[in-house]
Amino acid sequence: MKISNVLNTKAPKATIKKSGMSSLGIRNTRWLSFPYILWMVGFIIIPLIVILYYGMTTNDKQFTLENISSILNPINLRALLFALRLSLISTVICLILAYPLAMILNKSKMKSNSFIVMIIILPMWMNFLLRTIAWQNILERTGIINTVLKFFNLPMLNIINTPSAIVLGMVYNFLPFMVLPIYNVLIKIDKDIVNAARDLGANSRQTLFKIILPLSLPGVISGITMVFVPSLTTFVISNILGGSKIVLIGNVIEQQFRIGNWHTGSGLSLVLMIFILISMAILSKYDKESEGSNLW
Amino acid sequence: MTDNKLIDLVNITKSYGDNIVLDELNLYIRENEFLTLLGPSGCGKTTTLRIIGGFENPDQGQVIFEGKDITKMAPNERQLNTVFQKYALFNHLSIAENIAFGLKIKKKSKVYIDDKIKYALKLVNLDGFENRMPDSLSGGQQQRIAIARAIVNEPKVLLLDEPLGALDLKLRQDMQYELIRLKNELGITFIYVTHDQEEALTMSDTIVVMNQGYIQQIGTPEDIYNEPQNAFVADFIGESNILPSIMIEDKLVNILGTNFACVDTGFGRNKPVDVVIRPEDIDLVKPDEGTIKGVVTSLLFKGVHYEMEVSAHGHDWLVHSTDLAAVGSEVGILVDPFDIQIMNKPESEDEEAVELEM
Ligand SMILES: Nc1ncnc2c1ncn2[C@@H]1O[C@H](COP(=O)(O)OP(=O)(O)O)[C@@H](O)[C@H]1O
Ligand SMILES: [Mg+2]
Numbered sequence: 001m002k003i004s005n006v007l008n009t010k011a012p013k014a015t016i017k018k019s020g021m022s023s024l025g026i027r028n029t030r031w032l033s034f035p036y037i038l039w040m041v042g043f044i045i046i047p048l049i050v051i052l053y054y055g056m057t058t059n060d061k062q063f064t065l066e067n068i069s070s071i072l073n074p075i076n077l078r079a080l081l082f083a084l085r086l087s088l089i090s091t092v093i094c095l096i097l098a099y100p101l102a103m104i105l106n107k108s109k110m111k112s113n114s115f116i117v118m119i120i121i122l123p124m125w126m127n128f129l130l131r132t133i134a135w136q137n138i139l140e141r142t143g144i145i146n147t148v149l150k151f152f153n154l155p156m157l158n159i160i161n162t163p164s165a166i167v168l169g170m171v172y173n174f175l176p177f178m179v180l181p182i183y184n185v186l187i188k189i190d191k192d193i194v195n196a197a198r199d200l201g202a203n204s205r206q207t208l209f210k211i212i213l214p215l216s217l218p219g220v221i222s223g224i225t226m227v228f229v230p231s232l233t234t235f236v237i238s239n240i241l242g243g244s245k246i247v248l249i250g251n252v253i254e255q256q257f258r259i260g261n262w263h264t265g266s267g268l269s270l271v272l273m274i275f276i277l278i279s280m281a282i283l284s285k286y287d288k289e290s291e292g293s294n295l296w
Numbered sequence: 297m298t299d300n301k302l303i304d305l306v307n308i309t310k311s312y313g314d315n316i317v318l319d320e321l322n323l324y325i326r327e328n329e330f331l332t333l334l335g336p337s338g339c340g341k342t343t344t345l346r347i348i349g350g351f352e353n354p355d356q357g358q359v360i361f362e363g364k365d366i367t368k369m370a371p372n373e374r375q376l377n378t379v380f381q382k383y384a385l386f387n388h389l390s391i392a393e394n395i396a397f398g399l400k401i402k403k404k405s406k407v408y409i410d411d412k413i414k415y416a417l418k419l420v421n422l423d424g425f426e427n428r429m430p431d432s433l434s435g436g437q438q439q440r441i442a443i444a445r446a447i448v449n450e451p452k453v454l455l456l457d458e459p460l461g462a463l464d465l466k467l468r469q470d471m472q473y474e475l476i477r478l479k480n481e482l483g484i485t486f487i488y489v490t491h492d493q494e495e496a497l498t499m500s501d502t503i504v505v506m507n508q509g510y511i512q513q514i515g516t517p518e519d520i521y522n523e524p525q526n527a528f529v530a531d532f533i534g535e536s537n538i539l540p541s542i543m544i545e546d547k548l549v550n551i552l553g554t555n556f557a558c559v560d561t562g563f564g565r566n567k568p569v570d571v572v573i574r575p576e577d578i579d580l581v582k583p584d585e586g587t588i589k590g591v592v593t594s595l596l597f598k599g600v601h602y603e604m605e606v607s608a609h610g611h612d613w614l615v616h617s618t619d620l621a622a623v624g625s626e627v628g629i630l631v632d633p634f635d636i637q638i639m640n641k642p643e644s645e646d647e648e649a650v651e652l653e654m
Contacts, residue, residue: 195351196384198371200398200449210397214388 055266067267076252076268083248084275086163087231090170091178094227095220097171098178102219103212105179106186117183120176132169132240139165139241161243169237174230178223185219186212221283229276300327301360302453302485303348308357310343317343318509320357325453325487326502330479332488334496335506336532341489342381344506345455348487349378362452376453377446381461383438385430391417391441392426398449416444419478436467443478453485460495472498493533497521505529526639530572537578537613540641541571549638552609554588558636570639575616577635580606586628592621 058064070076105116123131138144139160146156159165189212197207235250242248249272256265303325310318317340325331333341346352348359350371359367366374377398386394392413399409417423420440430438439459446454459475460468476499479486490496496503497517505512505520505528513525524530527538541551546561551571563569583589590608597603602620606613608629621627 190382190384192380192382192384193386195349195371196378196380196386197397198351199349199378200445201372201401202397203370203372206401211386215386217388 051266055270071271080249091228094178102182165241169241170231174227177226181222182219185216298327302327304360306358330486330501332496332500339506340509377451378455381457383442412448537573539571543567557633560638572637575614579630581628
C-alpha cells in the first residue's frame, strides 16, 4: 500500500478527494471495488502472511526468530551491506542522469516530446531478463565492446562480473523509473512560478535551487524509491552481470528458496522489507517537509 | 504623474508562428502613471506586459527604460516587479518566505527583511499571516500576498496582469480601492492589464485600448468614454448606439435621414461617418418635441435606471433613463449636440484594427 502512495503524485490525490465527496452512489458502487479487494487479499495480503509465517517458524512449526536473526550471519550481513551500497550508488547515478534529462525534456516544449518519452520507455517493453542478458553479451570478454576495442588495438574493458557491471545493469534497467516521475512533476510546475522567481531577482541558478528543485522533490522521492527498492532486492542483475563471486542479499534469499529452505528465505525477506519500509518512511518525511504544513 | 517618460516601447513587433500578436506597437509610460492596457481577451495585453517584464523577447523593436535600452536584459536585472495573473506564489514557502524571496536574494539584513514583511503585510491588510502557507489562503488573500511580495522590492514599476480577474465582484471592488490607495501611498508607476472596462475606467490615469495587437486609442478615462475615436472603442467601452451617418457640413450631421446639430468640425462635407450616442445621453420627450419619433419596443428595470429600446428610423436605439415610457408608446428622441460623438468610418474591414496615430 505504501508503493501506491509513492507512485501517485499530487493530482490523483486531489481527484480522489473530489470523487469521494460526490455522495452519489458511494453505496451503489461499493461492490465495484470487490474484485480489487479480492486481488489484494489474494496476491498481496496472503503472500505477506505466508512469508510472515515461514519467516517466524522452524521446519517443525515452532516459533523462532532465528530466521530473522540469520541476517547477522557475517555472509548474509555482508551481502546486505553490499546490496545497500550498490543500490545507493545506482540510485545516485540515476538521479544525476535523470534530473537534467527530465529538465531538458520539460524545456523542449516540442512536439517531439512524446517521442523522447517513448524512447525512454521503449526498452521497458522488452523483457527485463533479455535486456540484462544483452548487457552480459555486450560486456563479455569476447563481447561486442571488447571486439571493437580489440579491432582498434585498444586495452580490453574488463567490467563483466564486477560490481560496476551490476551498477550499470541497475542504472540501465531502472533509469526510466527515475526520469518519468521527475518529468511528471516538472511539467506541472507553472511557468509563471519560474518567471516570478526571475522577476524577484533570482538568476537561473538561484531559481533552480530555490524554486524548481524544492517543488520537484515529490517526483525525486518517487524516483528514488522506485529505483532504490528494486535495486536493493534484485538477484537477476547480480546473477547475470556479477558472476558467482558477487553475492547480494537478493541472491542469498533466492538461494535459500532454491535449496528449499523457505524459512530462512522468508526471514531474510522480512528483514529486507523492514529496510525498505524504513527508507520509505524517511523519504516520505522529507516529502512532507517539502510540502510544508499543508495537507493534501 | 510627471511628464518624464519612464518606459518607452518603440516599434514592438511580436509573433508566434504565423500569428502576429503585436505589430509595430508604440507606447510610453510616464513616471507615477497608472496606465491600463484594456482590450478583449487575446488582443496582446499579456504579451505586451511580458515584453516589458523581460519574459518574452520582441521580434523587433526596443524597450527603453529611463533612457536605456533594456530589450535584451534578463528579468532579474530589471527594476520592475510583476503580479502574475494566477498569483504564482511559491507553494513550498511560507507567506513570510514568499515576501522575503526577493530581499533575501538581494542579501538584505534580517532586520530589514523582517521590517519589510511586517510593513507589506500591514499594507495589504494581512497582518499576522507570516507563518501561513499560500494554499491555506483564499484567492483574494493570495492575490494580496502576490502584491506584497512584489512591492517590498521597491520597484520603480509594478506590472499587474488581470490581478483581480479571479475574484468575485464584491472583493474585486474592494481590491480596486486598495490598489489605488497602494499606488498613492507608494508613489510608483503601475502598468495594469485588464479586459474589464469598468475596472479600467475606475482606476486609471491613462487607458490604452487595444484590439488584435493594435492600439486603438490612448487617453484619460473621460476621453475614452466621451470621445471614442472609432466604433471598436465606442462599442468596447460602455454601451452605445453606433449609427451610420453622413456629415453634412461642420456642426451638422444626418443620422438615419434626419439632421442633428452637433459640435464636431473638420470632417468635410457629405462624408460618411459613424456616430456614437451613449444610451444615457438620449432624452425621451413627447413625440412632437423630439428630433425624431419612435416606438418603445422593450423595457427593463436595471435598478438605478430603466433600459429601453426605441425603434426609430429603422434602428433600435438603446436608451437609459430614470423616466419610464411604456412598451408600445410613441416617444420623441432628443440628443444634446454635445452628446453626439462623430467618428471617421473605417475604410475597410481590416482597418478597424489599425493602429491610430497618437
Ligand atoms: N506562448 C505563446 N505561444 C503561442 N501563442 C501565444 C503565446 N502567448 C500568447 N499567444 C497568442 O498571442 C495572442 C495574444 O495573447 P495575450 O497577449 O495573452 O492576450 P491577452 O493577454 O490580451 O488576452 C493570443 O492569440 C495568444 O493565443
Ligand atoms: Mg492575458
